[in-house]
Amino acid sequence: MKPSRTTPGESAETAKPANIYDVAKRANVSIKTVSRVVNRLPNVGEETRARVLEAVEALSYRPNPFARGLASEQSFLIGLLCDVPAAGSGYIAALQTGMLSRCRKDGFHLIVESLDGENPKLVQEVQALVATSNLRGVILTSPLCDVRGLIDALKASRTSFVRIAPEKPLPGLFDVRIDDRKAAYDMTAYLIGLGHRRIGFIKGPHDHGDANARLDGYRGALAQAGLPIIEELVAQGQFTYQSGLDAGEQLLSLKKRPTAIFAANDDMAAAVLANSQRFNLKIPQQLSVAGFDDSLVAQVVWPRLTTCRQPIEEMAKVAVSILTQKPSKDSVSERLLDHELVVRESTAPPGAL
């Protein structure tokens, strides 16, 4: 038996933490038994288990994660990979909050990596990361979750991963999402229902799957209502406030300006609100504005935004749980979550008082 390097007595002030040998000695068992108890494996007598647990408690023993990772090639780390420009958005913040919550619950830690989607060495970097970090799994956010090379690399490295809001489902992959197309369809239909006929749309980045689905939903609703799809009413945005400012200006400068503008996220919708001040447009009387996400800004601006709420934190929790609950008895049903139309003060019938 290999002894620990501290005196047999209780822990000194700044002594090294107890290791598995200390526990084994105190409980009068082998380290293997301690290992079994700690990892909740079967084949341990009740009495023995109790003794071990007592020792664990008394010595405040914590398994060393490095030793664990080294020996088992498994860690209690989950990697969150997100595109660096997205870092400022409330969306990512909300995702992270949800992940942290679930990680705590399951005893995992979250390690966050910001990646540059434009970087040609992106795949290599991720390979290096997963090859050396033994992560239990990684979570991919948009637009990273649709980078084919990345997905292939992850597969090849046998790293399990979950994608949040991917462009399109890929066979054998774990995806968590809402029905972005349907959600945008609903919002557009709602605006049409109010009486709007010229509805502007601010797109998200090309490489965001969710953004594309929302555009699709917008078009679908127009078509369904027999309305024409007017290309000049669709402006390009990048999900950022600044891009919303530009896109909004473009739409509001049109000779025949829209009576409503639906932006693919709240940040851009908030920018349209700001624009409307400069154009001297009263919201919602002269212009209706709708966003997407129901992030914090939707309630911070005035008037508050009509938007489509997606359960961001919940999606994040589901994503983490897929990774932490290893033996997943495919509970596939949970992975498509519900959205909800949230009507506030930024929308009204066109030409309303």
Place this chain on the structure above:
Amino acid sequence: MKPSRTTPGESAETAKPANIYDVAKRANVSIKTVSRVVNRLPNVGEETRARVLEAVEALSYRPNPFARGLASEQSFLIGLLCDVPAAGSGYIAALQTGMLSRCRKDGFHLIVESLDGENPKLVQEVQALVATSNLRGVILTSPLCDVRGLIDALKASRTSFVRIAPEKPLPGLFDVRIDDRKAAYDMTAYLIGLGHRRIGFIKGPHDHGDANARLDGYRGALAQAGLPIIEELVAQGQFTYQSGLDAGEQLLSLKKRPTAIFAANDDMAAAVLANSQRFNLKIPQQLSVAGFDDSLVAQVVWPRLTTCRQPIEEMAKVAVSILTQKPSKDSVSERLLDHELVVRESTAPPGAL
């Protein structure tokens, strides 16, 4: 010499990553020499170093962080500890962005932990975390950075840590901050300079050191100008948008309402803006509003907020660098960063047109 378990040829498809033995063999040196090269230690011949580097490159060798952590009791992990309610704020998001940036640069990873400041077992949890994670260091944000028990525990565990925006400097600790008192003083003086005499203030949480310093600066500026400090003009906030809504309502409901309101952060100031709509107050003509941070919301709202910019990302980078650059030749001067008054459209002289 212990051989690697893969064939001598180049890496197979899903082969295990190369280890230090593979590199040593290819470069015809011992593993110790490889270690020296990888860790940039002295006493390696130029020629030898080149050979090793070539091998590292060819095999795309990455040191296994678990083995490293196990052997050296040091990791390339930095822990970010923040209070859970703060998670939604743009402030924390900006901090994290800065940290990630610097971590990348220095080859470190960031592991984020959300802690509940109210939890009585807080200290134990952190102890468990640092005891088992071998973090290179941790970064404490407000209000955690002023929890005495936490600081003591961290000290006892010999974990190095940096505090961001602490209440008061403690001897022997690394702190990164701006002069919150001076910054708030400047803002208040600016409002006084505009002609305001009744200036409301929305405080931050009691346990936030930076919040308290800002209150102090507000009072100092009033005193300096010979203005009375009216208690009913000071409302309690919690740094959240919702709390700003409540505090704003309270201040605007006063019989003698203030002509200007200075909130201790932007989120609460944005809430006051929203309030002013309900009270039918024109900004800035009938009410001036000022915030603090210059976070994203300050520019998203209308009118855009006059605020005090603090270099949040920069502070974050400095904090990380203190931890990563071990042999710190006390460059103390860098750690008190500059703030800046940012005047936008939300403030004007009282009773302006």
Place this chain on the structure above:
DNA sequence: TTGTACGCGTTATCAT
């Protein structure tokens, strides 16, 4: 049900 012995990939001690 329980225990022994070895390997995981690195750093570090001491030689040389």
Place this chain on the structure above:
DNA sequence: ATGATAACGCGTACAA
């Protein structure tokens, strides 16, 4: 300047 070898703490065949 370089190298052989012992830790580091844990998981796990394999044995009992």
